[in-house]
Amino acid sequence: MQFLSGISLGQFIPGESFLHGLDPRCKIISTFILLSGLFMASKAPDFALWAIFLVCLSAMSRIPLGTILKSARPVLFLVAITVLLNIFWTPGREVFRAGFLRVTAEGLVMAFEMGMRLFFLVSFASMLMMTTSPMAFSDGLERLFSPLAKVGFPASEMAVMMTIALRFIPTLFEETDRILKAQVSRGADFDSGGLLKRARSFIPVLVPLFILVFKRAENLAIAMESRCYVPGARRTRLNPLAWGRRDTGAVSGLVAFISLVVLLDRTFLRHFSL
Amino acid sequence: MSVVIECLSYSYNLGTPAIVTALSDVSVSVERGEWVSIVGHTGSGKSTLAQHMNALLIPQSGRVEIDGTEVKPKAKGLRDLRRKVGLVFQYPEQQFFAETAREEIAFAPHNWGLRGQDLDRRVADAASAVGLDAALLESNPFSLSGGQQRRVAIASVIAAKPDYLVLDEPTAGLDATGIRELTHLLSELKRDGLAIVQVTHDLQSALDRSDRLLVMENGVGVTVGGAEDVAAFLLRNPVRGLVIPPLVQFSAGLRARGIEIPLTGDLDTIVRKVEERSATPLKYEPANGACAASDGQGRCSS
Numbered sequence: 001m002q003f004l005s006g007i008s009l010g011q012f013i014p015g016e017s018f019l020h021g022l023d024p025r026c027k028i029i030s031t032f033i034l035l036s037g038l039f040m041a042s043k044a045p046d047f048a049l050w051a052i053f054l055v056c057l058s059a060m061s062r063i064p065l066g067t068i069l070k071s072a073r074p075v076l077f078l079v080a081i082t083v084l085l086n087i088f089w090t091p092g093r094e095v096f097r098a099g100f101l102r103v104t105a106e107g108l109v110m111a112f113e114m115g116m117r118l119f120f121l122v123s124f125a126s127m128l129m130m131t132t133s134p135m136a137f138s139d140g141l142e143r144l145f146s147p148l149a150k151v152g153f154p155a156s157e158m159a160v161m162m163t164i165a166l167r168f169i170p171t172l173f174e175e176t177d178r179i180l181k182a183q184v185s186r187g188a189d190f191d192s193g194g195l196l197k198r199a200r201s202f203i204p205v206l207v208p209l210f211i212l213v214f215k216r217a218e219n220l221a222i223a224m225e226s227r228c229y230v231p232g233a234r235r236t237r238l239n240p241l242a243w244g245r246r247d248t249g250a251v252s253g254l255v256a257f258i259s260l261v262v263l264l265d266r267t268f269l270r271h272f273s274l
Numbered sequence: 275m276s277v278v279i280e281c282l283s284y285s286y287n288l289g290t291p292a293i294v295t296a297l298s299d300v301s302v303s304v305e306r307g308e309w310v311s312i313v314g315h316t317g318s319g320k321s322t323l324a325q326h327m328n329a330l331l332i333p334q335s336g337r338v339e340i341d342g343t344e345v346k347p348k349a350k351g352l353r354d355l356r357r358k359v360g361l362v363f364q365y366p367e368q369q370f371f372a373e374t375a376r377e378e379i380a381f382a383p384h385n386w387g388l389r390g391q392d393l394d395r396r397v398a399d400a401a402s403a404v405g406l407d408a409a410l411l412e413s414n415p416f417s418l419s420g421g422q423q424r425r426v427a428i429a430s431v432i433a434a435k436p437d438y439l440v441l442d443e444p445t446a447g448l449d450a451t452g453i454r455e456l457t458h459l460l461s462e463l464k465r466d467g468l469a470i471v472q473v474t475h476d477l478q479s480a481l482d483r484s485d486r487l488l489v490m491e492n493g494v495g496v497t498v499g500g501a502e503d504v505a506a507f508l509l510r511n512p513v514r515g516l517v518i519p520p521l522v523q524f525s526a527g528l529r530a531r532g533i534e535i536p537l538t539g540d541l542d543t544i545v546r547k548v549e550e551r552s553a554t555p556l557k558y559e560p561a562n563g564a565c566a567a568s569d570g571q572g573r574c575s576s
Contacts, residue, residue, distance in 0.1 A: 179368070181330050187382050205371075206371075
């Protein structure tokens with residue numbers, strides 16, 4: 001029996017590579033630049049360049065390409081739906097029809113674009129999470145949002161909330177797995193019956209899980225209070241983030257790459273249909 | 275009729291960089307009606323082994339056979355095997371979800387198709403087998419004491435009428451009274467014909483009660499055998515994290531000085547043997563019969 005396993009979406013993979021060593025702020029900013037850059041790409045050669053870029057990132061992070069691709073697997077379903085919706089529901093020149101379904105040339109192009117974009121989007125986002133420890137990630141976010149603290153935005157509380165949430169994802173998976181196994185060994189059956197029956201069969205998993213989560217939250221709150229955690233208090237850091245020359249280099253390199261792709265897209269490839 | 279495990283190996287996260295080998299080449303068998311203890315330090319693979327015994331985990335290599343049926347991936351009878359071998363997880367009260375103890379205990383037999391009067395009778399039988407007051411059946415399981423919750427949890431497993439009962443650290447988190455009561459309860463279940471497989475790191479209680487012990491270290495079965503053989507083995511080859519009970523060490527010391535006594539952790543036996551050797555009887559009052567249940571800390575109390 002296969003229980004929960006192999007969830008690698010957004011899991012940190014420790015390492016010493018160039019990407020691991022970048023400042024988390026640099027990586028967060030770069031990811032946003034990447035994502036907006038992705039939405040300016042539309043042609044097949046653009047995506048080929050993006051694919052090459054992804055291979056380079058994989059080399060720079062020493063994370064095998066297979067692992068990165070696998071991390072995109074949980075959202076393949078979403079990609080598939082997007083592709084299908086775009087194929088069938090884009091108005092335009094009809095290529096062929098099957099019953100009430102019309103496939104248009106525009107639809108095919110659109111489906112390709114959206115599918116590619118979504119795929120790269122997920123790959124780059126999980127690249128960020130794979131090379132940045134949860135601690136560093138929330139530190140980076142906190143620093144990025146700290147200017148907003150002046151207008152009352154709870155940047156550090158948000159960072160703490162995020163750290164806690166990320167920290168407990170694997171723990172919750174473990175606990176869910178244990179409860180699942182325990183109920184299965186008491187004869188619970190999650191794979192048969194109608195939709196309603198299946199949904200009901202998860203009550204024996206969800207109730208204990210909620211109880212555990214509340215207990216954990218309570219314990220964590222006590223532990224934090226006993227160590228004098230006060231929301232919004234000014235704290236110093238053991239390892240302050242330091243923006244170095246290579247961070248500036250990485251962001252500029254990225255901007256240069258995206259400008260190149262966009263330039264290509266708008267000039268040479270203007271007349272390409274795909 | 276037995277649970278047979280042969281050359282079983284199992285690794286978590288197989289095929290990823292984070293691979294962890296939990297079991298390598300472990301062999302053990304459990305006969306009907308027998309009490310077998312799996313003893314080992316945290317992380318020695320004993321819980322993984324326990325989960326193989328009722329087909330929750332499928333062997334990656336090696337064989338697991340339950341009453342003659344081999345556990346294979348996608349085999350049809352896995353659910354039946356899980357009924358035959360009841361598994362009580364560590365801290366089993368964490369799986370509670372029902373509003374009353376009765377519903378909780380009825381979960382397993384209901385899953386295996388029992389309804390109406392049969393179900394009620396099964397719940398009542400299980401509750402009385404674990405010594406749970408019938409009045410408590412209607413109460414909320416979360417409002418019960420730790421020891422009572424553990425009883426409800428065990429009842430919820432034996433309500434499916436398994437032939438084997440595997441318990442992962444059944445005494446974890448209980449106080450001394452709770453531990454003594456639980457050990458007593460397990461002996462009674464064994465007397466009623468249930469095979470008991472107890473996973474524990476408490477060597478004392480394992481030596482006291484089991485017909486046979488399997489000692490595990492780092493996923494490998496170090497030795498299998500009766501209490502005396504295993505104690506003798508562990509005295510020769512200490513296993514990290516397993517403390518030899520003081521009384522066993524004491525009896526080993528006496529043997530080394532030429533006093534012929536069995537290697538045992540049972541105080542009564544030691545005293546009797548020493549008395550036979552000495553001219554004057556020792557001023558020791560053997561405790562009454564109920565005291566045969568030691569409380570797991572080497573003390574004897576009634």
